[in-house]
Amino acid sequence: MTAVKTESAPKPETGQPLLDVRNLHVTYGSGASSVPAVRGVDLRVEAGQKLGIAGESGCGKSTLALALLRLLPASATLSGEILLDGEDILTMKWGRLRAVRWAGASIVFQGAMHSLNAVHRIGDQIAEPILLHGRATPAAAHRRAGELLEQVGLPAARADAYPHELSGGQRQRVMIAMALACDPRLIIADEPTTALDVMIQAQILRLIEQLVSDQDLGLIMISHDLAVLSDTCDRLSVMYAGRVVEEGPAKQVYENARHPYGSALSAAFPRIGDLSSRHAPRGLPGDPPDPSALPSGCTFHPRCPAALDSCATEDQELRPAGPSRRAACVLVEPEATVTPGPHGGTEEARSTS
Numbered sequence: 001m002t003a004v005k006t007e008s009a010p011k012p013e014t015g016q017p018l019l020d021v022r023n024l025h026v027t028y029g030s031g032a033s034s035v036p037a038v039r040g041v042d043l044r045v046e047a048g049q050k051l052g053i054a055g056e057s058g059c060g061k062s063t064l065a066l067a068l069l070r071l072l073p074a075s076a077t078l079s080g081e082i083l084l085d086g087e088d089i090l091t092m093k094w095g096r097l098r099a100v101r102w103a104g105a106s107i108v109f110q111g112a113m114h115s116l117n118a119v120h121r122i123g124d125q126i127a128e129p130i131l132l133h134g135r136a137t138p139a140a141a142h143r144r145a146g147e148l149l150e151q152v153g154l155p156a157a158r159a160d161a162y163p164h165e166l167s168g169g170q171r172q173r174v175m176i177a178m179a180l181a182c183d184p185r186l187i188i189a190d191e192p193t194t195a196l197d198v199m200i201q202a203q204i205l206r207l208i209e210q211l212v213s214d215q216d217l218g219l220i221m222i223s224h225d226l227a228v229l230s231d232t233c234d235r236l237s238v239m240y241a242g243r244v245v246e247e248g249p250a251k252q253v254y255e256n257a258r259h260p261y262g263s264a265l266s267a268a269f270p271r272i273g274d275l276s277s278r279h280a281p282r283g284l285p286g287d288p289p290d291p292s293a294l295p296s297g298c299t300f301h302p303r304c305p306a307a308l309d310s311c312a313t314e315d316q317e318l319r320p321a322g323p324s325r326r327a328a329c330v331l332v333e334p335e336a337t338v339t340p341g342p343h344g345g346t347e348e349a350r351s352t353s
């Protein structure tokens with residue numbers, strides 16, 4: 001992985017956020033076969049704030065999550081800034097980066113069975129980052145592992161179990177305990193409830209919410225499911241083809257997306273128990289583009305039911321779309337709403353008030 005410095009954006013006037021990502025680009029490979037997976041993403045997370053990142057498979061969400069802690073393979077080139085408490089992760093020396101991983105920010109990956117080591121007891125696995133960071137003696141680290149298990153709703157005695165002795169939901173709780181082991185300020189959860197059944201999914205989401213609020217942590221939660229994110233998070237960023245195309249307060253983005261892609265994604269993911277006409281599930285035809293062969297103009301235009309002729313040639317930047325909201329669509333004005341139309345298209349309603 002290569003980090004390339006680019007020109008800094010101006011510093012905000014107000015207090016420094018916990019995480020401030022500026023103009024982040026990630027490209028896999030080089031030359032004609034390069035894959036621009038993340039293209040100029042800006043994000044901010046304050047302590048105690050929960051940011052959801054939504055988008056279909058292939059939109060660059062996991063690449064973004066891994067980039068935040070420089071966990072990408074060597075073929076990835078990064079540029080921009082990732083300021084965690086004001087320190088740039090991209091230019092950090094290795095020693096400092098090792099200290100920041102787990103203790104500054106930690107990641108809960110999807111699929112706990114693959115992330116846990118099958119041949120080690122879970123208590124040892126939770127204690128490992130504590131020992132690696134020299135935070136405690138082996139005995140104290142194991143005591144702490146038991147406390148962490150209790151914090152995530154498991155008996156401390158489960159520390160002696162192997163991963164295969166636990167259910168999927170219990171293993172995900174272990175992953176969360178491990179992520180908390182070195183008292184990070186930011187948790188990045190990449191599809192933390194994928195592959196869990198709906199009841200367990202809800203329990204894990206409530207657990208994450210509780211821990212984040214009790215410990216005043218920042219949270220980035222990644223999912224393709226806009227309904228889940230809108231229930232859990234304060235703000236949402238919707239990604240398409242490596243870019244954020246819409247951002248704003250979570251419930252507003254879910255209920256009344258301004259970008260036709262946000263609108264289509266919210267229609268595709270109804271809330272459980274909310275299959276009213278407003279949120280009857282509707283499929284979004286087609287697939288996100290191959291990042292190595294992006295369409296011209298707005299990358300969503302080939303799938304967009306509201307596309308104008310100009311969308312095939314003119315790219316759109318994020319623009320204000322209401323208080324604390326932005327969207328990258330030519331149809332969007334601060335007072336405008338783009339709502340799903342009766343046939344799966346979108347209708348634009350501009351308020352004159």
Ligand SMILES: Nc1ncnc2c1ncn2[C@@H]1O[C@H](COP(=O)(O)OP(=O)(O)OP(=O)(O)O)[C@@H](O)[C@H]1O
Pocket residue numbers: 028029035037055056057058059060061062063064073075290291
């Ligand atoms: N190691 C890699 N080398 C080359 N291309 C990659 C690599 N990892 C991911 N990509 C490509 O980068 C793009 C973004 O992938 P990424 O996994 O970040 O998307 P995603 O939105 O997280 O999707 P998913 O939810 O399926 O994980 C995809 O086109 C993917 O094929």
